[in-house]
Amino acid sequence: GAVVSQHPSRVICKSGTSVKIECRSLDFQATTMFWYRQFPKQSLMLMATSNEGSKATYEQGVEKDKFLINHASLTLSTLTVTSAHPEDSSFYICSARGIGTYNEQFFGPGTRLTVL
Amino acid sequence: DAKTTQPTSMDCAEGRAANLPCNHSTISGNEYVYWYRQIHSQGPQYIIHGLKNNETNEMASLIITEDRKSSTLILPHATLRDTAVYYCIVRAPMEYGNKLVFGAGTILRVKS
Numbered sequence: 001g002a003v004v005s006q007h008p009s010r011v012i013c014k015s016g017t018s019v020k021i022e023c024r025s026l027d028f029q030a031t032t033m034f035w036y037r038q039f040p041k042q043s044l045m046l047m048a049t050s051n052e053g054s055k056a057t058y059e060q061g062v063e064k065d066k067f068l069i070n071h072a073s074l075t076l077s078t079l080t081v082t083s084a085h086p087e088d089s090s091f092y093i094c095s096a097r098g099i100g101t102y103n104e105q106f107f108g109p110g111t112r113l114t115v116l
Numbered sequence: 117d118a119k120t121t122q123p124t125s126m127d128c129a130e131g132r133a134a135n136l137p138c139n140h141s142t143i144s145g146n147e148y149v150y151w152y153r154q155i156h157s158q159g160p161q162y163i164i165h166g167l168k169n170n171e172t173n174e175m176a177s178l179i180i181t182e183d184r185k186s187s188t189l190i191l192p193h194a195t196l197r198d199t200a201v202y203y204c205i206v207r208a209p210m211e212y213g214n215k216l217v218f219g220a221g222t223i224l225r226v227k228s
Contacts, residue, residue: 004159006159034215034216036218043203043218043219043220043221044154044160044218045218046215046216046217046218049215091157093159093160095159095160095216104162105162105215105216106162107152107159107160107161107162108159109158109159110157110158110159112157
């Protein structure tokens, strides 16, 4: 149990375009989802936290207009990187938390974004 | 959340026990110690967590000192597939809405 998927696993896009990354909890309802970013040889950095049906809470220094997060259902959250630039190239990882037995953070496999 | 201190890297021979230390001297009474690991280019994988008693599961054992200021993760028989970055995280209970904040972790290299 507690499987979290991400799609796509890898994406390459041109500078200036927008990219959407999906995060799904496959076998539990995720009341809270977290988005992390990881640059090469660095640790995971929390970008934002979202509760289902509510606006996301962004960590300090993360631009909410650039990283749009939608958590419209209990099994799906999306992260849209708008007007992507090469410095946005990174490994994006989502994490989902439910209730009861699933009241822990379960991580997805990550999405590698490369902006040319 | 309390900060943790871990060695930057460690080596371990295949088949031997890997003992990964973590210091968390400012831990509060209701904060848990969590361990995750991250294999290259994958998402973090949960290993184990504990509050004050030692814990064991199919992956590892967690030894927490009596004063709770430090802990050790033990992989009893390390394999090459255990090569990863291991993160020790101290966090308040989930019902307080706290999230996992990752530090630098320890790079464990298991060698044949």
